[in-house]
Amino acid sequence: MNTDKSLPPILYIDDEQDNLTVFYSAFRRNFKVYLGNSAQEGMEIMKKHSVHLVLADQRMPEMTGIEFLEKVKLEYPDCIRMVLTGFTDVEAIIQAINKGRVYRYITKPWSKDDLKITIDHALETYELKQQNRKLFTDLEEANLTLEKKVIERTKKIETQRREITDSIQYASRIQSALLPEKEELDKHL
Numbered sequence: 001m002n003t004d005k006s007l008p009p010i011l012y013i014d015d016e017q018d019n020l021t022v023f024y025s026a027f028r029r030n031f032k033v034y035l036g037n038s039a040q041e042g043m044e045i046m047k048k049h050s051v052h053l054v055l056a057d058q059r060m061p062e063m064t065g066i067e068f069l070e071k072v073k074l075e076y077p078d079c080i081r082m083v084l085t086g087f088t089d090v091e092a093i094i095q096a097i098n099k100g101r102v103y104r105y106i107t108k109p110w111s112k113d114d115l116k117i118t119i120d121h122a123l124e125t126y127e128l129k130q131q132n133r134k135l136f137t138d139l140e141e142a143n144l145t146l147e148k149k150v151i152e153r154t155k156k157i158e159t160q161r162r163e164i165t166d167s168i169q170y171a172s173r174i175q176s177a178l179l180p181e182k183e184e185l186d187k188h189l
Contacts, residue, residue, distance in 0.1 A: 007032040008123045009049060013042040013068060014057040014084070019108075023055075026112045031119070039068035046072065051079055052126045053119060055106075058085035066102075073101055078129060080122040084108055 009032040012023045020035045027033055034049060036042040039062055042054070054072050056065035069081040081101065086108040093105050103122050106115065 008053070008126075009034065009051050010053040010055065010119065010123075011036065011042060011045055011049075011051045012055045013037070013039060013060070013065070015060040016057070019057065027116070027119070030116065039063040039071070042068060043071065043075075046076060046079075051076070053080045053082070053122050055082045055084055055119075058083050059087065069102060078126070078133075080126050082106060082118070082122065084110065 007030065010027070011034040012020060013036045014020050014023070015037055017037065020037065024033050024035055034045045034051065036045050039056075039060060042056070045051070046054070054069065056068050058065040060068070065083045065085070069083065072079055072081055080103045082104045083102050084106045097105075103125065104118055106118065
């Protein structure tokens with residue numbers, strides 16, 4: 001397996017070793033490729049490694065690709081999911097979309113160039129989701145900070161208002177105490 005940390009990590013699950021070998025040979029330079037020959041092995045890999053994209057063969061002995069991707073969706077909802085199959089099964093396509101929320105349903109044999117483009121687009125989608133999540137988190141933090149500042153400033157303004165009101169009332173009391181009543185002034189004028 002490729003150990004370059006800068007390459008996007010993807011996982012391919014297929015029960016046929018030849019398919020795994022061909023896939024790895026085709027994409028090892030472009031992606032950090034993890035391979036598994038069963039759904040169980042795929043879940044073990046995902047527990048150990050951060051994977052951005054999972055591709056699963058539809059027809060596997062223990063669990064179908066759609067069933068596997070449904071589990072992936074529950075445990076790793078951000079991970080992009082794709083199904084590869086050599087069979088055209090409309091019911092499987094519907095299940096893949098409805099249950100596994102797959103990004104693409106790809107038929108075998110696949111073209112390296114076409115699949116590379118599809119994987120690139122899927123990884124762009126993954127990155128956009130991550131960026132959106134970060135922006136949303138940053139926005140929430142900014143809103144909390146802003147709310148705290150508004151509360152602090154509101155308290156400060158209220159304190160200043162009270163101080164001004166108290167000063168006006170104090171000045172009024174001093175004025176009342178020092179100055180004669182209006183009627184008294186009118187008599188002298």
